[in-house]
Amino acid sequence: MINTATNAIEIKNLVVSFPTPAGYSAVVRGINLTINPGDRVAIVGESGSGKTMMGLSMLGIQPTAAKVEGEILIGDVNMVTAADAVARKLRGNYISMVFQEPLTSLNPVRTISSQLSESVRRHNSISKKEAEARVLAVLTAVGIPAPKERMKSYPHQLSGGLRQRVMIALALINKPQLVVADEPTTALDATIQAQILDLLRSGMGDAALMLITHDLAVAADVCNRIVVMYAGNIVEQGPVAEILSNPKHPYTRGLLSAIPKFDQARPALNPIPGAPPTISEVVPGCRFASRCSYADAQCTASEPEFINNIACFHPVTGAVK
């Protein structure tokens, strides 16, 4: 049996790379991260930052072309090297995932109830009746109104918000240690997003949450810790309040000042100039240097290491205006 005594999920020096005509290029470039029980960690970054690929490889469901190196430790199992059977056992049971588009992740020809109870029974030897009772309990817990009736529905009969609740129920049903949620509210309407954010913040039971998002405000809304990724690296991490009030990395500051706010003066937004490096682009030094207003010769000469929760030669202090 799998020993999960340590109760923490540890990522050590994770590298995910893809074959390109010029050899393997890394989209995740050596990441170290520990997620403790009950943590709600947000992984924030733009498209191409490697955040999704990191999430997928944590469950061992990265695209087949991807090469994963390093360690993803769930208890004493290393997800990277684990046999398929072991990884399958862990998925759903110890670590599960919520995707952006629930309709494409649910089986359209099976009822909600049959999909959820199948998941229960795959990991537990219990009767159909017991499984259904558990399904009902978890559907109630994720706030689905009239759960008894909804159990008999098919995914397309539910609204987008309810489908996402079903996805979350599916992720939670085996009481995993960690739920990875990849942009779970991006496809939803504003008022529905608010409902799901509420659920993610306070309805996850004992499971830790890793929320992958491009929106710092969504991250701040749900999580207690923020990890900022840029072009495959973690560039800064810290408690939400700390990151919002005193962001040190120029990229984090850039992200914060790029969001429009309810500011009566309506100052022009401060976009981050340029675009992130492409996957095959070789960048000497800090990968953010070309877009950074603080960059100097040191930044293009060598890559800053991730020390004291930040990877920058010139950390800035003070709040972002």
Next chain:
Amino acid sequence: MSQDSKDLVTPITRRKMFKSKNKSLATLRISASILAALFIIAIFQPFFYTVDPAASDLTLRLQSPSLDGALLGTDALGQDVYSRVIAGFRWSLGIGTVGTLLGCLIGITLGVSAAWNRKRLRIVLSRVIDIGISFPYLIIAVTIVTVVGRGFWPLALTLGLVCWPTIARIVYAETLTLREREYVTAARLFGIGSIRSIFTHILPALRPTIQVVAAFTFAELLIAESGLSFLGLGAPLGTPTWGNMLNESRLYMESAPWMMFGPVTAIIVTIFTANLLGEGLNAREHSRSTRVSQ
């Protein structure tokens, strides 16, 4: 992000992609070259004759193939089978080409007009296409040819007139999805008229599909043409076409079996190549569209 999760569902490694792409490209190149060669034979056929295909020498009838005499033997009238097979290229490829072009013209016009129109015209035209598809086209062709008479143009035009429904249906379906593309809506809101929009956005996007359909239609018309000629409904008797030659060889199946080898090989090779071309074009289009979606 959604792209990443899409990869999950259909994992395609790059190497696999390259491999299948190269293979389909090779199919395409080979079949296109063979077909081009066949067309060259059809156009410059006098250069490929060993003797005049029409010349008959009754003293040399039913001779078996030999390297220094008639390459593929001679028929009952003492005509050279090889030269007659070569002569048949012009007839068959010509009818295939004219028929396919006419069929495409009718099919594209009807298909695009039916899909583009939002009102009554669409209902009428799509019914017309449905009816066209449900008719057995070979029987219609037989009827028309019987009434109009034999010959190159009657046959070519008849085949063109009966082969459009499939083309129209495919074009119709594809245009329906293309019409909903945002850039087509955008064009309308810029004040661009329907005709212009069809020519700048719809037809260029349809081109790959039309190429594939045309290649398959071409192969189909070759079969139809040979069939009709074989039944004596195609070329006037005595014209050197593959179908006619097959028909003539029937009587001598036991005494002079070589009479049918030539035309049969020509029919098989041409149809096979045209089908291969269709497959190749289809595979190329498919690999393109998957590349775009990634």
Next chain:
Amino acid sequence: MSPDKKLINAVDLSVTFKVPSGSLRAVDTVSFYVNAGETVAIVGESGSGKTTLALSLMRAYAPTSGNLFFEDEDITHLSEKALKDFRKKVQMVFQDPYSSLDPRMTVSQVIAEPLRAHFKLSANERDEKAGESLKAVGLSPDFLNRRASQFSGGQRQRIAIARALALDPKVLVADEPVSALDVSTQAQIVNLLQSIQEERNISYILVSHDLRLVYHLATRVVVMYLGKVVEEGACDDVVANPQHPYTAALLSAVPALDEASRRDRIVLNGAPPSPIARPTGCSFHPRCPIARPECSTNTPELQTMPNGRKVACFYPGELQPHISFTSSK
């Protein structure tokens, strides 16, 4: 041009679509106008009819009832031919810069497409005009001969904006112009839209669900729910003091960077109902936190308040969200 001249003016506009189960009134007696140089935002969730309204303001759909005026001319029933001049003056930027540009066209062809609909141009003139438009959106004219499919999302949206600007329009309809883009790129496009408006005095009709963006860009806001306008007014006023509970909930739903907004969030129950099965009375009452029995039987009309605000609610202003305003002044 006088500052308060109505460029586009819709009066009691309705748009109905036929669906298998009957008819769907996507836009229900909506009056809407946009003045020269202002930005009017149409706000709502999916199914609210905001995009349908924007498109019908462009006469992409023929209205089923009501009237549409452009510069005081009634264009409700004009033929596509007669609309040509209108089409020149009203342009659009779509949400998804991937599907709104023909992947087979070069950048030059994309940008020149609207030009060629209205003028006869030589290839050189076309490239020249397209190059100018490209410069106006901050892209190098060297890109003219590349295909649109070679560019990133942000660059594509710039190309789409360049195309919309090519005819020097008076009104630009932007349907969620940044929601498909990354945060850092969003800010670039928002700033670009602002500077274009300052330079050219174009009116914007902004369709968006992002109230932070709306607050940042718009002068006036129209809030829609199930095809109807439920609130309308000056942007500052609506955000600072929402009258309709739906507006309050939308404002409150904005993901917030501060603790207080989150704690006091108004979270609505359920999802918007289908426009085919519209609730009786006030359409919003099944989800409304302050609904009274009468709300399910009587339909509130859109009332104009003394300060020019319009609201369709029996209890205006009762529900207030917590919003943390900042001021960088």
